[in-house]
Amino acid sequence: MIDKLRAMAIFSRVVELGTFRAAAGDLGMAPSRVSEIVSALERDLGVTLLYRTTRQLSLTHEGRVLHTRTQDMLAAAEDGLDAISNAGAAPQGELRVTAPAFVTQTGLMADFARFAATYPGIRMLFDFSDTPRDLIRDGFDVGIRAGWLQDSDFMTRNIGYADRLLVAGAEYVAAMGQPAHPSELENWDWIRFSIRPDQTTLTNGDGQSVTVTGKSHLAVNTADALYEFAARGLGVTTIPENLARRGFERGDLVHVLPGWSLRSLGFHAVWPDQSRRETLTVLFVRFLAGQTG
CATH class of the missing domain: 3.40.190.10 (Periplasmic binding protein-like II)
Structure with a gap:
């Protein structure tokens, strides 16, 4: 029974990490040994737990059931270990x-x-x-x-x-001219963060808020990409303050409308x-x- 419980835990790790190799690295074992243990578990149970292809692994119905039950088992074991560790140093x-x-x-x-x-x-x-x-x-x-x-x-x-800041590349700002009001940004090219709304709202010290949409033909999914495209003069964008400050220090970026602020995340x-x-x-x-x- 102990060996089967161990095999179940190894199987569950393979499912979590997606490959035998990743699970083996996490567990400090050879990939071939991890594969052997899972195959032996399948033989013992008389079912197929994983569909194997050259590119990926996927769970069978029986594999999903066992993985769920194994997660419950591991959670109970970890709760016990946590309780003991909390009582210790x-x-x-x-x-x-x-x-x-x-x-x-x-x-x-x-x-x-x-x-x-x-x-x-x-x-x-x-x-x-x-x-x-x-x-x-x-x-x-x-x-x-x-x-x-x-x-x-x-x-x-x-x-x-x-905090976030509105930034653009120095050459782009020089070409467009530093705006005096957010409404002027409607004619600017915007580099969008793909999981955020297309509208950007800025607020000045008097509490006045203006929402800008602008035009955009470029969207990315990381803040680093926003930085790099802005630094290369492709438009204006919003990025975390820490990243923006680095761009200011390097001369890659210019703070656009510094008298207006963005809502903090x-x-x-x-x-x-x-x-x-x-x-x-x-x-x-x-x-x-x-x-x-």
């Missing part, structure tokens, strides 16, 4: 975190680093992607979301904010009500909330 375990790629250009990275240094017994696995991840399906314990959440089926907590931690690693998740979220306000 320091928390231990693994925490899987997903966050937008542009977070790497914000102060949250310092908070992540401080958490990792404060709790060396916790193995941190970070996924930085501007493609939203499904926490349940993709196996993440907590996600960082940017923007302003509406209704959510998850537990949520605000952990801070990120809120950062929120979201996690399932019944997290697989509830104790570690709550510890992480509370740490971030304390660090960032």
Whole structure:
């Protein structure tokens, strides 16, 4: 029974990471050995758990059922380990975190680093992607979301904010002329962040707000790409303040309409009500909330 439970755990890791090779690297095993263990589990159960092709793995119906049950089993085991570790000197375990790629250009990275240094017994696995991840399906314990959440089926907590600035390449601004009012930006080329609205609202010190759409034939999915295209004179865009300041220092970018501001992005931690690693998740979220306000 112990060997079968171990095989189930290895099978579940293969499903989470998508390939035998990735699971093998994570587990410190040879890919061939991981494949052998999963094949032996299939023979013992008398069913096929995974469809194998040269490019990817996919679950059979029986594989999905076993994976779900195995996740429940592992969650119960990890809860027990978390409870024991909390009673000891320091928390231990693994925490899987997903966050937008542009977070790497914000102060949250310092908070992540401080958490990792404060709790060396916790193995941190970070996924930085501007493609939203499904926490349940993709196996993440907590996600960082940017923007302003509406209704959510998850537990949520605000952990801070990120300021944004309106920028363009120096040559583009020189050619267009520094605008005096946001309405002038309707004739500018805009580099859009593909998962954000096409409208941009700016507010001045008197509280006056103006929403600009402008024209756009270029959309990207990372803040780094926004920076690079703006620096190359393709138009105006909004990027995190930390990234913008770097562009100002290098002379790549110019601050457009510095007397007008953009609404800050809120950062929120979201996690399932019944997290697989509830104790570690709550510890992480509370740490971030304390660090960032």
